Amino acid sequence: MTADPKGVLTGIHFLDGDHAACEGALAAGCRFVSGYPITPSTEVVERFAQRIPMVGGVFIQMEDELAASITMLGAVWGGKKVMTVTSGPGLSLMMEHLGLAYITEAPCVFIDVQRGGPSTGLPTLPAQADMMQVKWGSHGDYEIIALCPNSPQECFDLTIKAFNLSEQWRVPVFLMMDEVVGHMTERVVIPEASEIEITERRWTKKAPGDYRPFEACADGVPAMTKAGEGHRIHVTGLTHDERGWPALTPKSQDKLIRRLTNKIRDNADALTDIREEECEGADVIVVSYGITSRVASSAVLQARAQGLKVGHARLVVAWPFPTTRIAYLATQCRAMVVPELNLGQMVHEVSRAVAGSVPVLLVDHAGGTVHEPQVILDRILEAAR
Amino acid sequence: MTADPKGVLTGIHFLDGDHAACEGALAAGCRFVSGYPITPSTEVVERFAQRIPMVGGVFIQMEDELAASITMLGAVWGGKKVMTVTSGPGLSLMMEHLGLAYITEAPCVFIDVQRGGPSTGLPTLPAQADMMQVKWGSHGDYEIIALCPNSPQECFDLTIKAFNLSEQWRVPVFLMMDEVVGHMTERVVIPEASEIEITERRWTKKAPGDYRPFEACADGVPAMTKAGEGHRIHVTGLTHDERGWPALTPKSQDKLIRRLTNKIRDNADALTDIREEECEGADVIVVSYGITSRVASSAVLQARAQGLKVGHARLVVAWPFPTTRIAYLATQCRAMVVPELNLGQMVHEVSRAVAGSVPVLLVDHAGGTVHEPQVILDRILEAAR
Amino acid sequence: MVSTGIRIGGLGGQGVILSGIILGKAASIFDGRNATLIQAFGPEARGSACSAQVTIADDPVAYPYVQNPDVLVVMSADAYTQFIPTLKPEGLLLYEEELVTPKDLPPGVKAYGIPATRIAEELGRRLVLNIVMVGFFAGVTGVVSLVAAEKALLSSVPKGTESLNLNAFRRGYEHGRSLVAAA
Amino acid sequence: MVSTGIRIGGLGGQGVILSGIILGKAASIFDGRNATLIQAFGPEARGSACSAQVTIADDPVAYPYVQNPDVLVVMSADAYTQFIPTLKPEGLLLYEEELVTPKDLPPGVKAYGIPATRIAEELGRRLVLNIVMVGFFAGVTGVVSLVAAEKALLSSVPKGTESLNLNAFRRGYEHGRSLVAAA
Amino acid sequence: MSESTLNDDLDLSGLPLVDNPVMPYLRQERIPHIWCPGCGIGTTVNCFTRALEEAAKDLDKVAIVSGIGCTGRVAGYLNLDSFHTTHGRAIPFATGLKLANPDLSVVVYSGDGDLFAIGGNHFMHAARRNMDILVVCVNNFTYGMTGGQVAPTTPIGATQTTMPFGNFENPASLPFLADAAGATFVARWTVFHVRQLTRCFKEALGKKGFRFIEIMAPCPTLFLRRNRLGDGVDMVRQYKERSVLRNGADTKEVAVGMEGDIVVGTFVDRERPTWLDAMNSHFSSVLGDRYRTYGG
Amino acid sequence: MSESTLNDDLDLSGLPLVDNPVMPYLRQERIPHIWCPGCGIGTTVNCFTRALEEAAKDLDKVAIVSGIGCTGRVAGYLNLDSFHTTHGRAIPFATGLKLANPDLSVVVYSGDGDLFAIGGNHFMHAARRNMDILVVCVNNFTYGMTGGQVAPTTPIGATQTTMPFGNFENPASLPFLADAAGATFVARWTVFHVRQLTRCFKEALGKKGFRFIEIMAPCPTLFLRRNRLGDGVDMVRQYKERSVLRNGADTKEVAVGMEGDIVVGTFVDRERPTWLDAMNSHFSSVLGDRYRTYGG
């Protein structure tokens, strides 16, 4: 299916990442956003509020992030494609509803424009320190998908991808922006609606009597309905059976939680999206994501200019972590360098994937700005030794 | 310093873990608890509400967990030793204030009695699936300490330890219970107050003019004061300087966040508390924690009965993760087996520490009950092959 | 290494957990042995179906659950149906005889019934049915000593209800002793 | 691989960011080159000190920050003090001449001033001072073409204010041309 | 199935069995429910379903949303599109549901702790916005599901596990809060008033805007027993004796305590545009043709 | 330091410099503050510090707690024990502080969004409990710190970034909510009323219980500019013209809009035992000697 032209602002624009992400959402068919303002993410919803009356849909600013993140889930069952947008402190308040979204398999997109933390931290400055939070921040076991754009153009493109993946897997999908990408302005090309592929919700074709809302199709994902269609569904955050009814036993827990987990884990390789550059035969591979990948690019170019064989692997999909591919890349090089705007988060996953086969060097950063390319370069040189 | 006898219920009792933890808190000098009821943790605060009028202090049931977790932080600056108590869904709501506690270096104890998740999940049944959440659930980079009791006696003992560590490092400390430990009743021996070592708050001796509330002592930890002493402190969740004033630059971020992180990371080895049993020269080492360690014990005994050399390493301190020691143990054995009541959480840390040197076998469990010992045994046998 | 696994099953409000506590306390505090009690509720903490598992042993208890009890005590039909398949082949069943009809009793199982609710009603408080069952348990099994059980009982019930509870306990105890003697 | 790094500094409310947007848009949309704009605020999103960094280049821009600008544009004394040390040795300084007194100018730096606030006030809206500066930039540097800059300007300002803004732009542009010509 | 206990006069054998009239509204395989003997929640469900019937609602277009708690389980028993959300958040969930599909009649059914302790802020804001939902609060003056802790409604003096020596904290008066926050319809009944409650449900189902019904209900297991107030039936008898009908009462004056009058009736009944109606009319007037009128 | 602009008549040279009377109350190295030209927050700070002086408070025993927002920065500028917490949670933080050390006089100073959007529930419950704190809300009808989004106080018709075509959502009337929740003292002033506000602060500082003062203040940067309402001074002039003093007004009738009267004055002033006093007297009466009276 292709995009609904109503939401698509075809043309060449000079947009910041926040605005581009909003256009991505509109193009993807998002027609309901419940939000709560927080720097540096607010521009996303401000634009949505401006645009949606002419597109057809609803924006509502709720009283807090608790409300914002569950109002969106109500709207899912009212039949809409939905999103909420926040930054660290707000994200911390959404953790309970991330779990609810997950266990009820509500397709939805969270945009997190990362700023310096912890706590109120550095409200207007960048970081990449919520990467582990989206994977582990809600209680219990769960899996999500997280995408990391490094430019306004990608904020547009990956927001569409986020919606599509969310519909395909019925799982919350995160767009992990950061303050720099959010406020960085560049050319953004928005294609014709007819050129934008959209994943439709998997509406059930079953009649009320036959439909079981949490009975998985072959790929592990159940078909959906919405309220008002006569299916008389029950949706609960309790452990439930295929009918959606509470089933509070270890056995139903095992069945449900494993299915939900495996939807993502079993498809981790298919979901992998790494942009690799000169990785084969490299001595050192830099593994980066988001805004840091652009800084790393500079460093990689400088290193190559010094005659080093340096590859660059950029994680477009950070979660599920591309364990298989990173393990493979480790067999191709002598060391890996992982720069991040945090004190070590995704590097743990890289280390785990690499399992000791080559050294993994973290280039950490407490946040507030991006790395100096030189710091990354120094680490590449060190790794190459 | 030893315990204040007012709070110490010396004697031999038949208590469940929740009640024992409450007695531990009272013995440790906790005189302020703000809570919100949630199964299976509520008994802790119910007992506190019952006991505190006779001990001298305050219990207040707040309107929600957001309030409970920050009311406690207000009480810290009012000079009290404090605690809050919850379970998964409530814990998810405390994530923002975990960050505030951390960045303001407020000594405080969180008790999490883990139940089946995600979301409302299995409210009355056990899990160990919040282990990663306490480490990663709040936005930004932070470090905490987490202790894992496996009996009511340890709920008592480790709650005292939690308070002591919290005062020593000025860091939030978690007691990671679970529904089984919380509701399991056993003999609990509470010693005389004079036999209980208590870490006093590090009160500053400096006069108002000289005191800088966030200036670290030699061990990285600043001395404290409370409101009303004339120090006229400022405490903020923003990135701040030694005076506590907002300092919104990458440089102050780096200085603050690294100091906070290193308080724990640099002392990870000293904080390590692993109870090891026949690990030297073992073929297989089982790494376990909390209630699972008791199930694992059964399996280990059975394996030994079959003639296998099996060691058992129980993590009493799960965070900071004892990387050094686990890496060392990996050099002593041929494989490690990690049973947990989740779909793989601490096993990631074990893998990372082991760095590929021996296989690490997870025995996962979706929660709702404990493992069958047989399942762990099977995995030990598999590992020994 | 003597160890006895006990499962007590009933409905919320019947005092299932308290009866487990009394047994565990008797063994671990007053008989000087070890005891671990595990309780299980229905949804959240509301009660409804409810059961306790008590392991009483000479050594400290590692695995805390009682998968296959040596003794099964049931105070509701549901509990009987749910737990009877788990009872050890040569196990012992103690049941409230007006609420539970032990049908399809596995061979080898010894079963003793007591009209605990009626006894409790006779004593004027239906609520002490669990204490009658505790006495019955002590009388039939001897797993906890009479002295320890009575001490544990007295330290576990609200002030002012001691003699009522002691009566209930003794009625159960004697009923148990007499059944065993008769058997 | 030609690349020009520009830093624009001023106070919240002076339209610093908008001037960066116009330059970036001119280059990347109307001149067919690449441009990346980075903005920085004070605490949360409230304004106060505020600056923009624009990189205009033939190739796509990787590292988006301008650490050592080729051109520094300042509209406040604070911005001057803060950013002048970062200016490239042979760099160019453009400044609002009533708000900024360029003292301790590093040797080698070329500096051009303009009374942008007064010009804006003359045009009747103090707020267009930023547009005067944009024109001034275009006039002095030629980094963006006049045509592109005017198109970018017109597509970036609110309807109804086009001619005011165009006037402001042109006043700045001409001031710039004349200074360069005089130099 | 049902069997008659009046057997001699009538020969019912061989006749088709007759269903309890509540049955078509329930997920019958889920009955018996989890509520305790004498719990008032079930009674309110009878009245609610009867009102659905009398209001001749298209049940496919009625959705019910609950939070967590004993009352929160209502959603799971009703044979409607039903949502059992998180503790305290039924109202914002319902807001999203209603805004996404304005054809639905959305009812929030939850407990006093859920709606007014953890959920109080959402209540206040939804009322302020005049979100078009009906909010039903079963007020049992306690946290039933978690075992009887103090609630923001617990009267002074009542003992609860977290107020073990009796509550000393001032309780909220729900109708007063609802009124101050802007609800368009505010009523209170007790489970004694089954007929009135049924009528009230029916009336509220027929209105628009943020409507609020408080129902006082006994929690024998945790509230009554702990306070030696007898069984459910004793409490309902109390309701009968203590309640005073006062339609249009000033909401300032309807607080309830352990003793004294229980003022019941419809206190507020007013008209204001709902959030969605306000949005549609505002955008139409400001944006004219450019606005795509939102229908769901 | 200050210098006189009236220079000819007086020779000030060589004399010790005189401090602005507000200075001893401020962390002076932190001035200039971050607030915009014409922002009303600073004016309220003058009045507050003047009241501290007039009330002769022991400043070592006054603690100030803010949430996040422009107003939230007040805590950081005042030279008191001061706490800048998280968005919306100043009140529960203050609750803990006060309960842990009852000797303190605890003031919460924050914005309308902070206290009534995200923080509304805590407001309601602290008022219900009669927590002994003074809550000051600088109501600028917008979210200043984050750039001018709609607040729960924004009048209908006002444009905000998230209501770009004008607000259509009904605003809350803060005094009405405070009253319904149970506050013991409720007053409203504007930054025009510097003398009255100072007096009101002083009065409130001298009382016990949950006290609430709403101060209407201009946010020129985000509220006024966007709504073409001129500069701060134009708004303060409006306050002057539109305000009507009505002490003891029924809180139902004090809502404010873009136009019309602004009712100011003290609306509620009543006595109820504070939470802590209630606890102490309740436990003393129930537990007698066994109770350890709590003093901090």
Add this chain to the structure above:
Amino acid sequence: MSDEAPVRKAKGTVFVQPEVCKGCSYCIEFCPTDCLEFGREFNAKGYHYPILGRPEDCTGCGLCGLYCPDFAIFGMRFKDLEAARAAAAATPPTR
């Protein structure tokens, strides 16, 4: 039943599902004509459940059903019974 004809003629009757009754006595207490009472039997859960002790007084008003929190009882007027049966025969009971 006694062999004397009842003085009054019942206008309706009740249907009870003993197995779901929890013995709360609401139906008994709030029956306007006081015609219900507990039987002697326990159900499987151990509760006594109501029986129509004075059938002649039952008006079929249905209040007992409206009160019953466990959906264990309901009353019906004889004149509605026919229709209900017909309906039940047409659509098999949903249970």
Add this chain to the structure above:
Amino acid sequence: MSDEAPVRKAKGTVFVQPEVCKGCSYCIEFCPTDCLEFGREFNAKGYHYPILGRPEDCTGCGLCGLYCPDFAIFGMRFKDLEAARAAAAATPPTR
């Protein structure tokens, strides 16, 4: 200043810190005797700041200082000035 003596005698004066003034004009607008006005100069931030245009009218009432959101001005009665100076001399200004 003109060389004619002022008609009225000032009762007080104001102190201004030009560098922190943001030119909001509150002091000017709400001075009860209307004795303040903006000077011609810009401060470092680019704002005009107030000067005492009609010093003879200043009563030292202090309202300007109470209004000033930037703590940039305050007024004082001459009779209080002495005391303030003495205090300032005793405890050096806290700034």
